[in-house]
Amino acid sequence: MTSPNRWRRPATVTAAVIACVSLGSGVASADSTFWGGKPGADGAGDSYYPQDGNGGYNVDDYNLAVDYDPAARQLDAKEVISARATQSLSSFNLDLSGLTVDSVKVDGRTAKFTRGGEHELTITPARTIYVGQHFSTEIVYHGTPAPIDDPALGNNGWQYSASGGAFVAGEPKSASTWYPVNDTPLDKATFHLAITVPDEWGVIANGKERGTRKGPKGTTHVWSEDTPAVPYMTTVAIEKWEFDRTKLSNGTPVVNAYAPGTSDATKAAEGRLPEIIDFLSSKFGPYPVDAAGGIFLAEPIGFSLETLSRPIYSGRAGNIGTIVHENAHQWYGDSVAVKNWKDVCLNECFASYATWLWDEAKSGVDLKTKYLAAVNSASATFWNSPGNKLYDMGAGREFTAVYSKGPMALHALKNTIGAPAFDFVLKTWPTLHRNGNAGFKEFQKYVELVSHKNLQGFFDAWFYVAGKPAPEYLYPGDLGKS
Incomplete structure (x- = not known):
């Protein structure tokens, strides 16, 4: 691991000027933030889940060393988080559900910490962290992980299998049930895990296998995910x-x-x-x-x-x-993640439409016939339900119409702008935003740019409001021809 860059508070005006110049004019204009640290926000500000995630820093890497005893369901861990401050910080927050924090160090110095709310871990370092500074946070913690209950999907996060093993799965959040994390799609990071379990158990996680080693507590399994991941995309699973x-x-x-x-x-x-x-x-x-x-x-x-x-x-x-x-x-959801949860159609509509494309290519399914059958069988309740919106559908409704109406909307879009333009969008959008985040209205603008069309009416009819689209949007292009 690369040692974090440590800054010292400037002792003279000259040193301060040099520091500001080296950081660029943007820092010089934010002198109040630079000179005096402030608490980082305790939420990332998503309109659906405003307290999830945190502000004031971006994580570069999570590095976990975990001992897990399946029989006792006991987890003991040390985590090192490498991050960069986006403001000067007197304190900052992480998300952690349950579990007991034993100690915290920031850049090797003991830090104070408190717990609050459903999942807030507030850390106060011994020294102010300055804007632009790379810093390292070491957290030692333990406990019995427990899942988060979701009224629609059931348990999310760390869960237990009937065999005595365990696994992690959940969306929009799950990582906070087993490690301290900046739990927002806006903060992707690489993920490294060394987990020790009794020899009879196997482990699988994200990324590449980096070997195993035997020890007194069992076998340590090392995994490395070097593609930046949104926290809920990280996992570990323990089973035979x-x-x-x-x-x-x-x-x-x-x-x-x-x-x-x-x-x-x-x-x-x-x-x-x-x-x-x-x-x-x-x-x-x-x-x-x-x-x-x-x-x-x-x-x-x-x-x-x-x-x-x-x-x-x-x-x-x-x-x-x-x-x-x-x-x-x-491609759609992982490499390119949403900016906000109201943008979730960028994940689920496209993954659902991928199965249509597969069926067309591999099973000879006629997509026009499939589309018209879906339209003709859809009820008034289907079209008019509040959850029928494909953009900003409301918290708790994210994983509903995106699977059914979503692929229908994309097929209608293909027939509105033509197959060449649509295929170009499908292939280039993930490349343009690779390892980043994007919003749905950005996607609309990109489609309009590629197709040279004003598509506001179409996007209103299919994505932004509930209700059955008007015939011109429901049967565009070849879909309106017998």
Whole structure:
């Protein structure tokens, strides 16, 4: 690990001027922030989940050393967070649900800390952290992780399997159930994990395997995810796995982990992963992540999830359609993450439409017929429900119409702007925003730029309001021809 750059408070006006010049004119204009640290915000300001995430810094890397005892459900961990201050900080917050914090150090110096609210861990370092400064936070903690109950999806975060193992899955939040984190899509970071479990257990996580080593407490499994990840995309799963290791055609490592009892049909479906990724690459551009594979649970949880590089699948969801959907997210949702949760159509509408494209290419499904059947069978309740909006649908409604109305809207868009322009957008959008974040209205502007069309009426009809689109938007292009 690179040692953090440590700044000293300027002792003279001359030193202060030099420091400000070296940081650029933007810092000089923010002298009150530079000279006097202030508390970082205790939330990232999302309109749906305003207290999730924090302000005042950006994380570069999470590095976790974890001991986990499945029999006792006891987790003991030390975490090192590498970050950069975006304001001068007298204190800053992290998100942590439950668990007990034992000690905190910032740049090697003991720091004070308090707990508050549902998940706030407030840290006061011994010295002010100055804007632009790279700093390191070491947190030692322990406890029995507990999931977050979601009224729609059930448990999110750290969960327990019937076998005695454990796994992490959840959206919009899950990481805070097992490590202190800046829990917002706006702060991507690399993720490194060394987890020690008894020898009889296996471990799978994000990214690449970096080896194992035996010790007095069991076997330590080391994983490295060097593609920046949103926190909810990080995972670990502990089970008596059956592993399957291969590579994509470009050499990207593939690791699949199957829980005991996984069906041959599920294994055969995942065996087509290289074909699936090649197909998605032909539609969305080069595969944007450093590893691939899947985590196949025995538990029939309420969802599967696009955890970065290695989606995690419910025990009842090991089928081609779900595998296509979750891997499409590696482009739409993971490599390019939302800016706000109201933008979630950028994740789910596109991953859902990917299954339409797969069915067209691999099973000869006529998408016009599929689209018209969906439109003709949709009820008035379907069109007029408040949750039918595809943008800013409201907290708790994010994961509803995006799976059904979402692909219909994208197919209508394709027939509005034409296949060449639509295909160009699908392939270039992930490249333009790779490893970053984007908002839905940015997507509209990009489509209008590519197609040379004013599409406000179309986007209003399909995305921004509930209700059945007018015929001109419901049957554009060839969709209106018999």
